[in-house]
Amino acid sequence: MYSDKVIDHFTNPRNVGVIADADGVGEKVSASCGDRMKIFLKVSDGVIEDIKFQTYGCGAAIASSSMMSELVVGKTLEQALALTNDDVAAALDGLPAPKMHCSNLAADALHEAIKNYQDKG
Numbered sequence: 531m532y533s534d535k536v537i538d539h540f541t542n543p544r545n546v547g548v549i550a551d552a553d554g555v556g557e558k559v560s561a562s563c564g565d566r567m568k569i570f571l572k573v574s575d576g577v578i579e580d581i582k583f584q585t586y587g588c589g590a591a592i593a594s595s596s597m598m599s600e601l602v603v604g605k606t607l608e609q610a611l612a613l614t615n616d617d618v619a620a621a622l623d624g625l626p627a628p629k630m631h632c633s634n635l636a637a638d639a640l641h642e643a644i645k646n647y648q649d650k651g
């Protein structure tokens with residue numbers, strides 16, 4: 531049912547945690563299930579230097595958070611803003627149809643964190 535990548539990122543999630551002095555923080559709550567994802571960013575010269583996440587949700591949501599964090603670390607804010615939820619799901623080699631909504635949290639929460647950073651600027 532799940533790809534090897536989903537299982538890998540769920541059982542060994544990358545970049546879990548909090549950045550106490552984050553430059554940007556974003557949160558997204560799933561309208562369909564109530565699960566939530568919080569993203570913390572450190573930004574330097576327009577580049578995401580560090581990213582951490584806290585996800586209170588299912589395995590697919592945790593795998594999506596982990597994959598998203600790996601996709602954007604070291605990327606510019608413009609590149610990160612261009613990342614879509616479909617990109618995250620594709621990088622995980624897909625998700626079962628009933629679980630696609632779980633991946634929706636990842637890019638949306640990331641974009642909220644970038645917006646939070648930019649609003650401070």
Ligand code: FES
Nearest residue numbers: 563565588591632
């Ligand atoms: Fe809620 Fe997956 S079931 S995020």
